[in-house]
Amino acid sequence: xxxxxxxxxxxxxxxxxxxxxxxxxxxxxxxxxxxxxxxxxxxxxxxxxxxxxxxxxxxxxxxxxxxxxxxxxxxxxxxxxxxxxxxxxxxxxxxxxxxxxxxxxxxxxxxxxxxxxxxxxxxxxxxxxxxxxxxxxxxxxxxxxxxxxxxxxxxxxxxxxxxxxxxxxxxxx
Amino acid sequence: xxxxxxxxxxxxxxxxxxxxxxxxxxxxxxxxxxxxxxxxxxxxxxxxxxxxxxxxxxxxxxxxxxxxxxxxxxxxxxxxxxxxxxxxxxxxxxxxxxxxxxxxxxxxxxxxxxxxxxxxxxxxxxxxxxxxxxxxxxxxxxxxxxxxxxxxxxxxxxxxxxxxxxxxxxxxxxxxxxxxxxxxxxxxxxxxxxxxxxxxxxxxxxxxxxxxxxxxxxxxxxxxxxxxxxxxxxxxxxxxxxxxxxxxxxxxxxxxxxxxxxxxxxxxxxxxxxxxxxxxxxxxxxxxxxxxxxxxxxxxxxxxxxxxxxxxxxxxxxxxxxxxxxxxxxxxxxxxxxxxxxxxxxxxxxxxxxxxxxxxxxxxxxxxxxxxxxxxxxxxxxxxxxxxxxxxxxxxxxxxxxxxxxxxxxxxxxxxxxxxxxxxxxxxxxxxxxxxxxxxxxxx
Numbered sequence: 001x002x003x004x005x006x007x008x009x010x011x012x013x014x015x016x017x018x019x020x021x022x023x024x025x026x027x028x029x030x031x032x033x034x035x036x037x038x039x040x041x042x043x044x045x046x047x048x049x050x051x052x053x054x055x056x057x058x059x060x061x062x063x064x065x066x067x068x069x070x071x072x073x074x075x076x077x078x079x080x081x082x083x084x085x086x087x088x089x090x091x092x093x094x095x096x097x098x099x100x101x102x103x104x105x106x107x108x109x110x111x112x113x114x115x116x117x118x119x120x121x122x123x124x125x126x127x128x129x130x131x132x133x134x135x136x137x138x139x140x141x142x143x144x145x146x147x148x149x150x151x152x153x154x155x156x157x158x159x160x161x162x163x164x165x166x167x168x169x170x171x172x173x
Numbered sequence: 174x175x176x177x178x179x180x181x182x183x184x185x186x187x188x189x190x191x192x193x194x195x196x197x198x199x200x201x202x203x204x205x206x207x208x209x210x211x212x213x214x215x216x217x218x219x220x221x222x223x224x225x226x227x228x229x230x231x232x233x234x235x236x237x238x239x240x241x242x243x244x245x246x247x248x249x250x251x252x253x254x255x256x257x258x259x260x261x262x263x264x265x266x267x268x269x270x271x272x273x274x275x276x277x278x279x280x281x282x283x284x285x286x287x288x289x290x291x292x293x294x295x296x297x298x299x300x301x302x303x304x305x306x307x308x309x310x311x312x313x314x315x316x317x318x319x320x321x322x323x324x325x326x327x328x329x330x331x332x333x334x335x336x337x338x339x340x341x342x343x344x345x346x347x348x349x350x351x352x353x354x355x356x357x358x359x360x361x362x363x364x365x366x367x368x369x370x371x372x373x374x375x376x377x378x379x380x381x382x383x384x385x386x387x388x389x390x391x392x393x394x395x396x397x398x399x400x401x402x403x404x405x406x407x408x409x410x411x412x413x414x415x416x417x418x419x420x421x422x423x424x425x426x427x428x429x430x431x432x433x434x435x436x437x438x439x440x441x442x443x444x445x446x447x448x449x450x451x452x453x454x455x456x457x458x459x460x461x462x463x464x465x466x467x468x469x470x471x472x473x474x475x476x477x478x479x480x481x482x483x484x485x486x487x488x489x490x491x492x493x494x495x496x497x498x499x500x501x502x503x504x505x506x507x508x509x510x511x512x513x514x515x516x517x518x519x520x521x522x523x524x525x526x527x528x529x530x531x532x533x534x535x536x537x538x539x540x541x542x543x544x545x546x547x548x549x550x551x552x553x554x555x556x557x558x559x560x561x562x563x564x565x566x567x568x569x570x571x572x573x574x575x576x577x578x579x580x581x582x583x584x585x586x587x588x589x590x591x592x593x594x595x596x597x598x599x600x601x602x603x604x605x606x607x608x609x610x611x612x613x614x615x616x617x
Contacts, residue, residue: 003277003331003332003333004273004277006330006331006332007273007277007290007328007331007332008273009327009331010327010328010330010331010332011266011269011273011293011328013324013327014265014269014293014294014297014324014327014328015262015265015266017297017301017320017323017324018261018262018265018297018300018301018304021301021304021305021308021310021320022304022305022307022308022310025308025309025310026308052306120311122310122311123309123311124311125309125310125311126309127306127307127309160308160309161309
């Protein structure tokens with residue numbers, strides 16, 4: 001009798017874990033503000049995750065702010081203030097180690113973790129269909145400087161990936 | 174020892190031998206029946222068949238699980254997101270639900286039911302990866318394996334399932350690999366890994382009462398603990414944590430020897446503990462290792478104080494457990510001397526470098542290894558234990574070979590050393606076997 005009850009509890013627990021996996025991303029997608037950022041991709045294959053593109057962003061290593069690795073500890077949390085430019089692309093204005101108190105009007109704060117000499121925002125993988133892989137790969141290679149990504153950023157700084165855009169082509173999966 | 178822990182090959186042999194003894198008048202019919210009932214000899218064949226069925230069902234479940242995981246990689250993009258999520262839950266709950274029904278409701282196919290629940294856990298792991306894919310969640314595989322381990326452990330605890338517990342241990346190890354940071358150093362979370370892994374996985378070993386799980390957990394801890402502290406603290410960290418773990422395993426074995434239900438764990442824990450301590454003592458007996466350890470030890474107190482404190486905490490806990498187990502049980506123990514030499518000697522060898530330098534470390538470790546070897550050989554005569562004799566002989570031989578190769582002596586001396594060792598091993602082995610034969614005659 002006890003085994004039956006414990007097993008049911010364990011299965012419910014597993015279901016709760018699976019439901020919790022996308023929880024934070026879903027919250028961000030439902031409540032966050034849409035922001036467009038520039039990206040440069042690399043394309044690997046991971047058996048466990050299917051085909052995906054690894055995306056890197058200008059805001060991960062913001063040159064304009066002379067972002068240097070030596071100033072930050074590995075795995076430390078950083079907050080990047082983004083401002084929209086005249087082309088609708090959001091760029092880094094300032095980086096803080098705590099959530100900034102004075103945020104300029106219209107700006108957005110995105111939270112990331114410092115590792116591998118970059119700030120990682122949990123937006124590194126964009127999963128693509130196997131059958132479209134070659135097409136997307138080719139498009140990215142030919143248009144590296146024009147690739148943009150739409151994301152949602154919530155009020156806590158968490159970000160969720162929405163779609164990849166290259167010129168007028170939209171990849172939304 | 175519980176009948177359940179007697180090997181099935183012994184019971185099969187006994188079933189074949191009892192009629193012969195009865196024919197020869199060594200056993201009466203009544204005694205034969207009593208032995209048969211005590212060892213449940215009528216169930217031997219059925220249990221073998223049931224074990225085979227369990228293995229077949231589990232292999233089938235693993236193959237189906239791999240198929241489902243491969244489906245993850247196929248990236249199924251023609252279905253919309255809500256239906257994808259529904260399908261994920263549906264496949265997992267179908268496996269679990271059918272398994273639950275066959276095991277607990279229908280009750281006629283408990284092994285098949287168990288295998289289906291195991292399949293459900295494999296699908297659970299695949300589902301975690303699929304959810305990440307559906308919602309474009311980044312992050313290393315390490316996190317996924319950690320979540321998989323937690324889910325598998327929950328089911329293992331619920332139904333005392335060895336396959337699910339195995340998945341939990343293996344996934345926990347892969348989680349560790351994912352967070353141990355080959356390129357940029359470990360994430361802080363892995364420093365808690367040995368403590369949390371022991372807390373979660375050791376009770377599972379007892380719940381499932383499985384030697385296979387016991388070894389998996391011991392190997393898991395033996396590999397992960399020195400890696401963490403070796404990376405952060407250096408050779409001294411790796412050495413001392415391994416000695417501490419070895420001493421803890423020895424203490425664990427001593428405690429298990431007192432338990433009727435878990436006595437069969439005792440020998441395995443003691444063997445693992447002794448092997449770990451001997452391996453690291455042997456490594457430290459080499460000059461290069463001793464020198465590096467001494468240098469590492471002298472600079473220890475200036476770096477990584479938090480990690481050092483954590484490591485010392487683990488070490489003190491292990492040493493206390495080891496000391497208490499010996500103190501409580503020393504009157505009942507067969508071979509206290511060897512256990513003391515391993516534990517106390519191992520700890521001492523790690524710190525003697527502070528006062529006696531590299532040379533002191535080398536002298537102490539070599540003397541310890543020789544002392545342990547002779548202690549094992551002495552114990553093998555008093556306990557009539559062949560394994561201890563050969564273990565002692567191997568340790569002695571390894572010390573002689575190690576020193577001979579290390580000091581680059583001339584070919585002639587090397588020839589004498591190797592030949593002498595070989596002759597010594599053969600003569601020692603022959604003398605021991607003659608001793609064992611005489612003991613058999615006396616007992617007969």
